[in-house]
Amino acid sequence: MGRWQPGARERLEQAALDLFLDQGFTETTVPQITARAGLTTRTFFRHFADKREVLFAGEESVPERVARLMAEAPPSLGPMELIAEGLAPAAAEIFEGRSLDYLLRRRAAIDAEPALRERELRKFSLMSEALEQGFRDRGVDDLTARLAAEIAVTTFRIAVARWLDQHGDPDLPATINQTLAAMRHLTSHGGCSPFLTTHDEDHHRRDTGQLHDG
Amino acid sequence: MGRWQPGARERLEQAALDLFLDQGFTETTVPQITARAGLTTRTFFRHFADKREVLFAGEESVPERVARLMAEAPPSLGPMELIAEGLAPAAAEIFEGRSLDYLLRRRAAIDAEPALRERELRKFSLMSEALEQGFRDRGVDDLTARLAAEIAVTTFRIAVARWLDQHGDPDLPATINQTLAAMRHLTSHGGCSPFLTTHDEDHHRRDTGQLHDG
Numbered sequence: 001m002g003r004w005q006p007g008a009r010e011r012l013e014q015a016a017l018d019l020f021l022d023q024g025f026t027e028t029t030v031p032q033i034t035a036r037a038g039l040t041t042r043t044f045f046r047h048f049a050d051k052r053e054v055l056f057a058g059e060e061s062v063p064e065r066v067a068r069l070m071a072e073a074p075p076s077l078g079p080m081e082l083i084a085e086g087l088a089p090a091a092a093e094i095f096e097g098r099s100l101d102y103l104l105r106r107r108a109a110i111d112a113e114p115a116l117r118e119r120e121l122r123k124f125s126l127m128s129e130a131l132e133q134g135f136r137d138r139g140v141d142d143l144t145a146r147l148a149a150e151i152a153v154t155t156f157r158i159a160v161a162r163w164l165d166q167h168g169d170p171d172l173p174a175t176i177n178q179t180l181a182a183m184r185h186l187t188s189h190g191g192c193s194p195f196l197t198t199h200d201e202d203h204h205r206r207d208t209g210q211l212h213d214g
Numbered sequence: 215m216g217r218w219q220p221g222a223r224e225r226l227e228q229a230a231l232d233l234f235l236d237q238g239f240t241e242t243t244v245p246q247i248t249a250r251a252g253l254t255t256r257t258f259f260r261h262f263a264d265k266r267e268v269l270f271a272g273e274e275s276v277p278e279r280v281a282r283l284m285a286e287a288p289p290s291l292g293p294m295e296l297i298a299e300g301l302a303p304a305a306a307e308i309f310e311g312r313s314l315d316y317l318l319r320r321r322a323a324i325d326a327e328p329a330l331r332e333r334e335l336r337k338f339s340l341m342s343e344a345l346e347q348g349f350r351d352r353g354v355d356d357l358t359a360r361l362a363a364e365i366a367v368t369t370f371r372i373a374v375a376r377w378l379d380q381h382g383d384p385d386l387p388a389t390i391n392q393t394l395a396a397m398r399h400l401t402s403h404g405g406c407s408p409f410l411t412t413h414d415e416d417h418h419r420r421d422t423g424q425l426h427d428g
Binding site: 079080117118121122125143144146147148150151154158162179182183184186187188 | 293294331332335336339357358360361362364365368372376393396397398400401402
């Protein structure tokens with residue numbers, strides 16, 4: 001066998017996922033994963049630090065990629081515009097080459113194992129920190145940068161979860177847009193109804209300075 | 215020594231915090247904590263599962279308390295109204311009896327240790343799940359319930375962080391209100407400016423269907 005195994009990473013991911021789902025994360029060992037993939041443990045450790053990391057391959061580069069995407073965006077875009085325009089391309093880049101089936105099985109494995117859930121939470125936390133710094137670098141004030149970062153990550157997480165729940169239909173960009181619209185609706189109108197009542201509209205106008213007393 | 219040590223829990227918390235900050239979380243052992251507090255390891259394990267849990271004492275009951283507060287709130291309150299009215303009382307209950315100094319030192323210890331940061335993330339995740347279920351129980355649709363839960367937790371986390379950054383001034387309820395106002399402003403107006411420019415207003419009108427072409 002040569003030093004470089006074409007597709008080794010993907011084969012190890014699939015083998016690990018099969019074993020995590022069949023017999024549980026705790027019961028699965030690295031030698032079992034490599035045996036199933038037909039590869040050596042040496043190859044495994046060239047790609048992953050440990051068995052937990054198999055399901056998060058490549059994600060250590062997400063913060064840097066997020067920073068690059070933000071730096072490349074037109075400076076005129078405000079935080080919410082940037083989120084509205086940037087989330088779908090970012091998601092496409094993050095999930096590139098991943099089938100819906102792989103992502104559904106991956107989620108099932110993560111949901112079943114506390115150590116994987118904690119790793120998933122940490123991933124989103126690191127993504128949020130990168131976004132916050134990216135907004136600051138665009139001249140956004142600290143509080144808004146932090147809030148915008150959390151809104152971006154929350155929208156991304158919830159949209160991906162809904163998209164998987166619906167087995168990919170509608171597609172991810174459409175689900176991201178729907179989720180963001182629901183978020184804006186909730187925060188600006190209270191989320192009680194899809195349409196403003198006269199009472200709510202007055203409240204809204206008063207909040208935005210468009211309604212005067214008397 | 216009697217079976218019940220008055221103030222044992224608080225003494226163990228203070229001792230653990232002193233040691234985590236002085237010599238590091240990894241280097242600190244349960245016998246060191248109990249020696250410093252003048253108590254036995256048996257007493258320690260009556261209160262905490264392990265040394266990580268010392269800084270999260272009582273927080274396992276937070277989800278149930280959140281559920282109770284939500285069930286007791288007037289049914290007429292929409293999700294954002296409930297968040298606006300409920301976060302400050304919830305925060306007061308969660309931090310009852312905790313000095314600002316303790317909370318600042320606790321945050322410094324958590325920030326310094328990945329295992330404690332993961333535990334903190336998990337705590338907020340459990341809080342979000344409880345809030346989501348609470349909103350569902352009030353008849354809120356699934357997507358709005360999930361978004362509202364995340365907004366509540368995000369606002370709470372960011373407000374507490376700012377309040378600690380500012381050493382308690384302004385007070386936590388005021389900081390929560392400011393944070394929530396900034397969140398609403400960001401999501402409804404894009405967060406570029408505290409006032410809408412004509413350009414932004416046109417965008418906003420177009421988004422909400424109030425502006426027609428031509």
